[in-house]
Amino acid sequence: MAEVFMTAEGKKELEERLEYLKVHGRAEMAEKIRVAREFGDLSENAEYDIAKDEQAKMEAEIIEIEAKLANVKLISKTGDDKVDIGCKVVIKDMRSGEETRYEIVGTHESNPMENRISNESPVGKALLGKRKNEEALVKTARGEFRFKVVKIEGNKK
Numbered sequence: 001m002a003e004v005f006m007t008a009e010g011k012k013e014l015e016e017r018l019e020y021l022k023v024h025g026r027a028e029m030a031e032k033i034r035v036a037r038e039f040g041d042l043s044e045n046a047e048y049d050i051a052k053d054e055q056a057k058m059e060a061e062i063i064e065i066e067a068k069l070a071n072v073k074l075i076s077k078t079g080d081d082k083v084d085i086g087c088k089v090v091i092k093d094m095r096s097g098e099e100t101r102y103e104i105v106g107t108h109e110s111n112p113m114e115n116r117i118s119n120e121s122p123v124g125k126a127l128l129g130k131r132k133n134e135e136a137l138v139k140t141a142r143g144e145f146r147f148k149v150v151k152i153e154g155n156k157k
Contacts, residue, residue, distance in 0.1 A: 003073040005106030018065045029055045083127045085119045090151040
């Protein structure tokens with residue numbers, strides 16, 4: 001697995017999720033399977049099949065989280081001079097004049113609804129390395145968009 005760029009907060013959340021799944025999730029799953037077994041013949045027991053499927057999904061999630069944590073590269077402190085992973089940036093759409101503030105994060109922490117965009121997204125890629133007042137061209141399936149970097153706030157953690 002490739003490096004997983006993540007903030008310290010994102011890593012902590014993953015560690016907490018992993019701990020929950022291993023301690024509580026596995027215990028809950030064992031109880032569901034135990035109850036489902038009581039319904040009778042396992043070859044025709046839909047509840048048992050569902051519980052086993054849920055268990056398999058949970059175990060797959062545990063494996064995925066462990067792999068991510070094994071390959072975490074914490075986002076280091078950045079300055080305010082250029083856009084990098086971990087910084088917040090205000091950009092201006094050169095067509096509409098609208099300004100938007102984004103935080104550039106790793107793929108696993110991105111959440112467009114919270115204006116947290118991935119360094120691998122079209123906008124994130126185009127902004128990386130840009131300085132204040134520089135423009136970035138973003139090519140998407142809907143066409144090309146030009147943005148100007150208005151402000152950069154480094155990750156001062």
